[in-house]
Amino acid sequence: MNVKNEMKLEFLSRSQNEAFARVAVAAFAAQLDPTLEEIADIKTAVSEAVTNAIIHGYDNPNETVQIITRIYDNYVEIEVIDQGRGIEDIDLARQPLYTSKPELERSGMGFTVMETFMDELEVSSAPGQGTKVRMVKNISNDTQETERD
Amino acid sequence: MQMDCKRKGDILIVSMNGELDHHHAEKIRDSLDKQLEDNSIRYLILDLKNLHFMDSSGIGVFIGRYKTITKRGGRVCITNINPQLDRILEVSGLRRILKEYDTVKHAVDSIRGVSK
Numbered sequence: 027m028n029v030k031n032e033m034k035l036e037f038l039s040r041s042q043n044e045a046f047a048r049v050a051v052a053a054f055a056a057q058l059d060p061t062l063e064e065i066a067d068i069k070t071a072v073s074e075a076v077t078n079a080i081i082h083g084y085d086n087p088n089e090t091v092q093i094i095t096r097i098y099d100n101y102v103e104i105e106v107i108d109q110g111r112g113i114e115d116i117d118l119a120r121q122p123l124y125t126s127k128p129e130l131e132r133s134g135m136g137f138t139v140m141e142t143f144m145d146e147l148e149v150s151s152a153p154g155q156g157t158k159v160r161m162v163k164n165i166s167n168d169t170q171e172t173e174r175d
Numbered sequence: 176m177q178m179d180c181k182r183k184g185d186i187l188i189v190s191m192n193g194e195l196d197h198h199h200a201e202k203i204r205d206s207l208d209k210q211l212e213d214n215s216i217r218y219l220i221l222d223l224k225n226l227h228f229m230d231s232s233g234i235g236v237f238i239g240r241y242k243t244i245t246k247r248g249g250r251v252c253i254t255n256i257n258p259q260l261d262r263i264l265e266v267s268g269l270r271r272i273l274k275e276y277d278t279v280k281h282a283v284d285s286i287r288g289v290s291k
Contacts, residue, residue: 041198048228066228066259073230077197131204133234135267142266 031057031097039080039089039108047093048072054095055102058165067143068102068163074136075106075159082126083110083157100166101145106159113151120149178203180210185249186218186286187211188279194228195236204236211240217249220282221273224255234267241272250274252282 033054037043048069055068072093079091092107113119119126120141125134141147146162176193187210195203210216219240241251252274256264264270276282 041196044196044198045194062258063262067262069228070230070263073196073228077230077232081197131200131235131239133231133238133267135231135234139231139263139266143262 027098029096029098033095035093035095036090038087039084039091039110040087041077041080043091044073044076044080047076047091051093051095051104055097055163055165057097058100058102060163060165064163064165068104071140071143071161071163072104072106074139075104075161078136078159079106079108079110079157081130081132082113083108085111101162101164104161104163106161107156109156112153112155113149113157114153116149116151176203178206180206182216183283185215186220186283187216188220188222188283190222190225192225195226195233196228196230197232200232200236204239207236207240208243211243214247217244217247218252218286219244219249220252220254220279220286222254222279223257223260227257227259229260229263231263231267234263234269237269237273250286252276252286254279254282 035047035050037047051072052065052069056065076091089108089110094105096103118124120137122138123134125132140159140161144161145164148160149157151157176195176199178192179190181188189207193199221237244251254276255278256275276285
């Protein structure tokens with residue numbers, strides 16, 4: 027399927043950029059005329075992926091997090107990429123309630139939230155080589171519905 | 176992200192305003208813990224009417240406070256849940272451990288009903 031539109035975003039790995047990232051992606055995805063619920067799902071999933079990049083990918087706030095968002099006919103594809111320390115055991119990291127940082131009172135629900143809120147989730151990573159999280163959200167785009175953003 | 180706290184006897188009522196993500200989680204956690212240093216607080220009501228966004232960082236904050244309060248034999252309630260928070264509360268399992276009420280008044284009435 028052909029890409030209808032694409033945007034790339036780069037920002038420093040600082041926690042104050044989490045809100046910016048999720049709002050920017052949601053605003054871009056709004057071109058597909060998603061429902062309020064679909065927009066909320068996208069914002070939450072992006073927030074989780076960006077938080078992971080900032081907390082787990084990097085040790086310092088001066089690294090770069092990249093987001094690529096592509097719009098297709100009836101879905102949006104979002105990639106959140108860091109060049110940080112990478113994930114040793116992806117299956118373990120994706121387990122509900124698993125966290126490598128319990129001292130920060132992390133819930134360990136980040137990947138579970140991404141998986142539940144989005145239609146596809148792929149994680150590519152290797153130690154020392156960064157992490158790429160690819161997510162897809164199908165947008166129903168049914169003009170009969172009245173609850174539109 | 177802002178938080179307003181109000182005391183009613185052994186109940187602490189906290190109204191949360193804004194978006195609870197990783198960036199705000201630490202500040203909110205520290206403010207809540209400061210309030211909860213007062214051991215006479217047994218019940219915590221988190222009013223979510225004006226909390227417009229929460230991700231799993233918020234889940235961590237809620238579960239941590241839940242542990243503190245239940246150790247005291249108390250209870251954590253959530254009130255005024257808006258549609259934006261519906262799914263995250265469901266997915267996280269928080270709905271199974273926190274008592275949910277439509278309004279702060281209902282939560283207070285229920286606590287008063289059981290504590291007397």
